[in-house]
Amino acid sequence: MTREKIYLFDTTLRDGQQTPGIDFSVEDKIAIATMLDEFGLDYIEGGYPGANPTDTAFFDEKRTKLATFVAFGMTKRAGISTSNDPGLASLLQAKSDAICFVAKSWDYHVKVALGCTNEENLESIAESVKAAIGAGKEALVDCEHFFDGYKANPTYALACAKTAYDAGARWVVLCDTNGGTQPPEVRAIVEAVIACGVPGNCLGIHAHNDTGQAVANSLVAVEAGVRQIQGTLNGIGERCGNANLITLIPTLALKRAYSERFETTIDAERLVGLTGLSHAFDELLNRSPDHQAPYVGASAFATKAGIHASALLKDPRTYEHVPPESVGNFRKVMVSDQGGKSNFINALKRRGIEVGKDDPKLDQLIQIVKEREATGYAYEGADASFELLARRTLGTIPEFFAIDGFRVMVERRFDSHGRVKIVSEAVVKIIIDGETIMSVAEGDGPVNALDLALRKNFGKYQHEIDDLELADFKVRILNGGTEAITRVLIESTDSDGVRWWTVGVSENIIDASFQALMDSVIYKLMKNRHMAGKIAAE
Ligand SMILES: [Zn+2]
Numbered sequence: 299m300t301r302e303k304i305y306l307f308d309t310t311l312r313d314g315q316q317t318p319g320i321d322f323s324v325e326d327k328i329a330i331a332t333m334l335d336e337f338g339l340d341y342i343e344g345g346y347p348g349a350n351p352t353d354t355a356f357f358d359e360k361r362t363k364l365a366t367f368v369a370f371g372m373t374k375r376a377g378i379s380t381s382n383d384p385g386l387a388s389l390l391q392a393k394s395d396a397i398c399f400v401a402k403s404w405d406y407h408v409k410v411a412l413g414c415t416n417e418e419n420l421e422s423i424a425e426s427v428k429a430a431i432g433a434g435k436e437a438l439v440d441c442e443h444f445f446d447g448y449k450a451n452p453t454y455a456l457a458c459a460k461t462a463y464d465a466g467a468r469w470v471v472l473c474d475t476n477g478g479t480q481p482p483e484v485r486a487i488v489e490a491v492i493a494c495g496v497p498g499n500c501l502g503i504h505a506h507n508d509t510g511q512a513v514a515n516s517l518v519a520v521e522a523g524v525r526q527i528q529g530t531l532n533g534i535g536e537r538c539g540n541a542n543l544i545t546l547i548p549t550l551a552l553k554r555a556y557s558e559r560f561e562t563t564i565d566a567e568r569l570v571g572l573t574g575l576s577h578a579f580d581e582l583l584n585r586s587p588d589h590q591a592p593y594v595g596a597s598a599f600a601t602k603a604g605i606h607a608s609a610l611l612k613d614p615r616t617y618e619h620v621p622p623e624s625v626g627n628f629r630k631v632m633v634s635d636q637g638g639k640s641n642f643i644n645a646l647k648r649r650g651i652e653v654g655k656d657d658p659k660l661d662q663l664i665q666i667v668k669e670r671e672a673t674g675y676a677y678e679g680a681d682a683s684f685e686l687l688a689r690r691t692l693g694t695i696p697e698f699f700a701i702d703g704f705r706v707m708v709e710r711r712f713d714s715h716g717r718v719k720i721v722s723e724a725v726v727k728i729i730i731d732g733e734t735i736m737s738v739a740e741g742d743g744p745v746n747a748l749d750l751a752l753r754k755n756f757g758k759y760q761h762e763i764d765d766l767e768l769a770d771f772k773v774r775i776l777n778g779g780t781e782a783i784t785r786v787l788i789e790s791t792d793s794d795g796v797r798w799w800t801v802g803v804s805e806n807i808i809d810a811s812f813q814a815l816m817d818s819v820i821y822k823l824m825k826n827r828h829m830a831g832k833i834a835a836e
Contacts, residue, residue, distance in 0.1 A: 301561040304550060305469075305526040307341035307502060308334050308543060310579075311356075312370045313528075315345065316536035320583065324355050329582060331361040334531075337575050338563045339543075341526075343368040343398060348388030357392035366436065369394035373401045373426040373439075376414035380429040390429065396436035398471070399426050403458035404447025416454055420461045427465035438469040440504060445472065445479040448487050456494045463496045469526050470496055474515060477506030477538060481518040488522035498523025505541045507533060512541035517549065520560070531579045532591070544576045548593045552620045566624070573626035577795075586770040586789060593625045600630040639664065649685050649830075653692060663691040673803060674776045674783045680801035682790075682821040683814070685830065698759065698823050701816065702727035702734055704751070706744045706808050724751040730758065745771070745811045752815055759823060765793035766822050773807065788814040792822060798830075 311327050314320065322330070327344065334342050342365045345353035349371075360367050369392040374383045381387075389397050401423045402408045408419045423439060430437040439462035441447075441455070448455040462470045472491065474484070484503070492498050503519035503526070505512040516527045533542030547564050550556045564572075576594040580587045589597040599622040615621075622629050639655065642664055646653055653660050666687065667677060677684040689695040704726045713719045724747035727736045737754040741747030749768065756763055770789035775782050784807045791797045798821055802813030824830040 301557075301559055302499075302525065304520060304560045304562050305340045305502075306543065306547065306562055306564070307343065307368075307471075307526055307528040308339045308365075308530065309343045309370075309504075309528050309540065310334070310530040310534065312343040312345050313504075313536070313540055314530040314534040317534045317539070320534060322352070324352055326582060327352070327356045328361060330531075330579070331367075333575060333578060335362045335365045337571060338568050339365055340563055341366045341368050341396070343370055343528075344394070346370050347392040347394075348385055354388070357394060360393045360395070362395075366395045367393075368396045368398050368438065370398045370400065370440075373399045373419075373422040374429070376412065376418035376422055380425050386426060386429060390433045390435075394435065396438060396468075397430040398438040398440055399423070399430070400440045400442050401426075401458060401462065402443070402447075403441035403455045404443040405451045405454045407443055407447070416457075420457060423458060423461050424465040427462060427467045431466050437465075437467045438471060438502070439467045440471045440473050442473050443475045445474045445483065445487055446476055448490070449483075452490065456491060459491050459496050460494055463500055467500070469500055469502045471502035471504050471526065471528060472519070472524070473504040474506055474512075475504075477508030477512065479505075479515060480509070481511060481514050484515045485518050485522045488519050488524055492523050499525045502526030502528055503541075504528040506535065507538040507540065507542075510538070512539070513545050513549070516541045516546055517556070520550075520556070532576055532588070534583075542592075544572060544594055545592045548572060548620070548625050552624060569624060570626045581795065593620070594627055596630070598622070598627055642667075645684075646688055649688070651685075651688055651692065651694070659692050663688055666691060670803070674785050675801055675803050676785060676787070677801065679787055680799045680814075680817075682798035682830070683800040683802075683817045686800075686817050686820055686824075689824075695820075695824070696829075698730075698820060699756075700729040702729055704748065704812060706748055708744055722747040724748040726751040726754075728752075728756070730756075733757070744808055748808065748812060749815055752812075752819070756819075762826050763819060763822055766819065767791050768818075769797060771811075773810075776803075784810045786810040786814045788818055790818040790822070792825075796825070798825075 311330060315322055331342055331344060342362050344356055344361060344367060347354050347357040347369050357369055369389050371389040372385055374380050374386050402412055402419055405416055408416055412419060427437040427439060441458055444455055459470045491501060501524040503516050503524045505515040527546060529541035529543040529546055532544055533539040548569060550560060550562055551564055551569050573594040577587050589595045592598060599618055601617055643653060643655060706724045709721045711719055721740060722744045723740050725738050727734055735755050735757050737751045739747055739750035739754050741750045753763055768788060769791045772787040774785045776785055783803060783805055786802045788800050789797055800814045800817035800821060802810040804810040821830060
């Protein structure tokens with residue numbers, strides 16, 4: 299049975315750039331375009347040449363080898379000819395294979411935003427498409443506010459789509475620009491567009507996630523007949539984001555409702571790179587991956603030990619909707635105070651630690667974990683600390699160094715301009731091979747000062763921790779009032795791109811942070827010696 303192709307169109311570099319706090323440089327754009335191209339998407343939209351210097355420079359060269367490289371821009375302005383429109387000229391000159399024109403398809407916007415007549419807007423759509431084709435490029439038309447426009451004036455919205463198609467656009471893309479359309483409405487409106495004469499294999503869907511349904515709306519549009527999906531990596535985008543390609547791609551590939559009828563360029567072999575792509579993109583944005591992201595999150599295939607864990611170990615499929623390896627993720631059974639003895643043995647085994655069922659050290663470890671969890675430690679979010687605790691209890695951890703002590707000072711004073719200045723300074727004393735090393739550092743806040751002092755001079759280990767970076771730092775106050783306990787979770791990473799989580803708990807936030815920092819450094823030293831388990835390190 300031949301399956302129909304669904305084309306994947308990535309707009310991370312164009313619509314994704316609208317995300318608050320995200321601003322790509324030309325170098326970022328080149329790196330992301332390369333990642334997307336290597337992964338195998340059909341279309342990569344690079345931005346809006348002519349709108350800003352970054353995008354103009356990005357379009358000086360074609361940035362893809364396999365994917366169709368797309369420039370985005372407005373249709374020709376009303377009242378001037380295509381050859382006299384400077385915006386259109388920079389689109390035609392851009393080194394792209396295709397142009398995606400954004401066109402108004404809601405009569406209200408035509409009047410208010412463009413200030414031209416409905417007829418003039420249709421003419422701009424047709425002439426822009428023809429100009430792109432005339433320049434040897436593939437033409438796409440994004441019908442902005444299509445669904446809202448259809449609800450307000452179906453005849454005009456359909457006329458916009460039909461005009462684009464009749465002028466020769468390869469794709470007419472229906473955009474839910476405000477993101478408020480519901481799946482049944484998407485289905486009905488797509489069916490109406492097809493009924494008016496634009497075939498489904500020339501239709502695309504561009505959904506926003508304002509009601510959390512961008513993925514659902516994209517899938518229902520495919521069911522109704524569209525054959526191109528526009529979306530972004532990790533669903534970034536304005537407001538609540540765009541349709542998440544990282545969720546859509548495995549759904550199309552692995553769920554029979556779609557995989558039996560459709561195929562995309564992302565076959566089983568490429569799909570294994572999905573988790574890596576998602577995390578590499580977060581890395582580039584310098585943000586921590588979402589643990590609960592479908593398919594690729596660290597918790598996507600995680601189960602708390604307990605009744606589920608034993609069934610999970612007997613047959614993983616009982617608790618997993620797809621095999622984690624198929625998307626490059628992995629199974630994780632977490633340690634928690636619900637865990638029984640066999641769960642502990644299995645949790646240790648996965649970290650390469652063998653321990654007998656009757657070993658008294660195992661009972662001791664279980665006892666320690668339960669006591670610690672009762673006082674606020676949370677090992678299920680801190681794999682590396684759990685592993686270190688286990689190895690310490692079982693006596694399989696080398697004594698790399700000892701801590702003699704630390705001191706942190708926070709001073710609030712006025713500088714020479716009379717402005718308030720907060721200065722944090724930390725002193726750390728560590729002992730390596732019987733020798734005391736003292737380091738002092740100032741930082742932006744006490745924890746930062748402590749971290750800088752701790753890593754300033756690590757004697758013979760210094761070069762080993764040079765690439766250690768703190769990726770995330772989470773503080774939680776566990777019970778209110780004066781007896782509050784603080785839990786600090788630290789996520790660390792290194793030049794291998796490996797991430798691990800460590801935890802510290804104390805009545806004092808600095809001490810809790812120090813414990814988590816220490817575990818992170820020790821874990822790194824263990825990892826360098828191939829002595830750390832795989833689970834936390836993957
Ligand atoms: Zn959009």
